[in-house]
Amino acid sequence: MKSNKKGLNTLCTHEGDLKDTKFKGVVSPLYMSTAYAFDDVDIKRYPRYFNTPNQEALCKKLAALEHAEAALIFGSGMAAISTALMAFLQAGDHIVLQQTMYGGTYHFAVTQLNKYGIEYSFTDGWQVEDFEKEIKSNTKVIYMETPSNPLLTITDIAGVAQLAKKKGLVSMIDNTFASPINQNPIDFGVDVVLHSATKYMGGHSDICAGVVAASQEHIDTVFQSAICFGGSLSEYTVWLLERSIKTMAIRVKAQSDNAQKMAEYLVGNEDVGQVYYPGLKTHPDHDLAKSQMKGFGGMLSFELPNMDISLFFKHLKLIKPVMSLAGVESTVILPVTTSHALMSPEDREKQGIKDCLVRFSLGIEEVEDLIEDLEQAIAKVKSLSVPA
Template sequence: MSTLHPHTLAIRAGRQISEFNEHSPALYLTSSFLTESADEAMRLFSGELSGNTYSRFTNPTVSMFQDRLAALEGGERAIATASGMAAIHALIFSLLKAGDHIVASQSLFGATLQMFSNLLPKFGIEVSFVPLTDLSAWQAAVKDNTKLFFVETPSNPLTDIADLAGLAAIAHQHGAWLAVDNCFCSPALQRPIEHGADFVVHSATKFLDGHGRVLGGAVVGPDALIEQIYLYVRTAGPTLSAFNAWVLLSGLETLFVRVEKQAANALALAQWLETHPMISRVYYPGLASHPQHELAMRQQSAGGAIVSFEVKGGRDAAWRVVDNVSLISRTGNLGDVKSTITHPATTTHGRLTPEARAKAGIGEGLLRISVGLEHVNDLIQDLTHSLAVEA
């Protein structure tokens, strides 16, 4: 399987075929699995034998999803979780302890910032936030107890790009790991492990599913370290359900054709937005005007499907755009085949303090669109109308 192209791995990797010779991945909706004897049960539960015992930590459908995603990311192993936030939680709480230190980008998803700012300090884990693109700031933030660098690239919602090779070099110089949230690109456009990352984190809810159907998350990384995360997930229980894994497997099968087309649509939409008189700035890595455009094109095969932009007139003008779209969906989710629009300052990043939002560069006029598979001219027509509505 390792010699196959990623487009093929997305469809064929990780398959387990039962005695019934099913063509599509089987859905194992069961809480537990039978054993032939008490001795076999003992050896399964002790780990002496490999096999399925209880679906909180062993289920064939979940295993297929994990194996396929690991193959796509070029990692040794993956562990699936109930959501993207559960994946971040499992990564940190399984590998770090009280007294450890994290260096994190200040440009993160709102819930991730909440976890790092408010939850981790309660358990004695210190976090320092630095600008995503400033390697010298990352170097300066390292302490003797630094164990983890955490970034998302492109960032949410401003699509800043991290220098993955540069961050990996700094982290490894100090004996720390680099974890990359690859939600915005997915392995269809970016494989962080190839650039030196130790872990890749996913909200599978987004592009991996691609249809807004189910929640899921995953961590991909070295087998020995994923084993530690697996043991934590097995005990704490933030596991992915078999049904959600089954849905996500079908999502992976169409990942490349979806994301590649969505990225093409996003580039066309971003280019149009740059010409609109109501827009003061467009944030999209595929544009030559993006400050990290060249870096993005070295790390990614395309700019991705997320376009953010500043509407002149602040919150009132931005809300008018949101309220007056008729085709684009008003929701905070992203990665769907249906285009979505949201106002980050009052939704995805609404729980942050005004100071934290300002530090992250999230203004009142900022809107984020996750571009889907509609015809791009229809998206442009929808935004043309909504941008023309006057107060």
């Protein structure tokens, strides 16, 4: 008996397509209008209400990919995260946040939540018991991120989701590093899934967007805040994102394969310190990652102790030292000066983010070319460091 469940590439390519009923073109038509009729229509459409034709079509694709009932698309990952948090929190409430997390989310929590009378606590670690320890009588939300940015820590998704359900809390997860290709948290009981769609969904370093995927009930709650905060996305960017997602499964598979090979190479490089990648059998949570991920992703981090990293970056030829991640080109950053620069040195140290930590986003190039680029840059820095 045939299954009605479609494959990932089929979902990426066809789900939520906007049909060209006039000319029968294979590509979704682009409706640029920001003004739609309100009389004698079934739906009163307005961009800020997330219901223009292109927005609606893309949200169907996103919901299908995350195994959710519904989804909303936002102007950035932080727009999605902040809107979702404020939709479920109000004055007097408390949220438990995972210690290891994206610096932008951390900055939002520590600079904004108290303004609205919302309390927050960061866990000491990322085990289920670390979350449970921080729950208070006024806790409403548990927030996790796995794999985490930038240390690739792995959180037990099902365990935290079950804890939230037992306590009557809303569970949220930043699923950006995994992408819906490698991980579907809703299958493990998570309530709200968040993405920076700028990353693997866009995949070409030319789109800024965010996603919230959840049950229809939870999306309705997020929607009420979203129409007030105004984080909607332009129609052209919505159209570009729908086009980009068609190749997401193929891209992410290639990036994950490259990351696995690169991590294994880095472990054997004498100039490299600790390597952080859940696909390594030496990763402390490798078995957990294997149980909840379909692939280990295209992101890794490694330490370059006793090396001038800015000089190392300058001598890279293929790999680009730029902000952001998950494009088809390989990129590196120094988290202490970029993604986690807004965190205090003490908080970075608490997470384990060292000054010599390099975050590496693997692209789709041949991994042998990337290894050669790393080796020549390291050799160049070492040669310049040798006393005359």
